[in-house]
Amino acid sequence: MIVSPCISICKTDPSTGYCYGCGRNNDEKKIWKLEATNDDWKKTNLDTIKKRLSGWQLESFNESYEHKINNGISLFKKNLKNE
Template identity: 45%
Template sequence: MTSDLARTIAHARTLEPVGSPCTDICKLDPESGYCQGCLRTRDEIRAWKTMSDTHKLATFDVLLARLDTTAPHATPIRTDDA
């Protein structure tokens, strides 16, 4: 997820108007409240289309900060042969 979101944000910054950080993994994490793909909150997702480009660019910085502080979801590794 880390590289996908960073890559999506880098591309979205180059678009006119500013593009979306959506990575097509649209599922809210019940614990954090962040989308598992783009790390936006439900309110940020709803507001995206009406945000100014300046606000969108600032939100990218917030998302990248979240990316740095949000631990990736660990998948348990099975050690038995069952």
């Protein structure tokens, strides 16, 4: 199973239509939720969205996504629980 790239920073850039947190557009978010969406599409989409992100945004995404894969929760949600 491939974990959704949502890292709970759900704000869309009005210029690009991409989420500031995960780099996906609204159509990609919907496709991830479909039962029929296969792992090959998800892997390709992960590569695509990582190419959209750069600098601190890519570093932040990679760190939070890795944490989500390993712990079942994004760093953002983890930090909210600890406040």
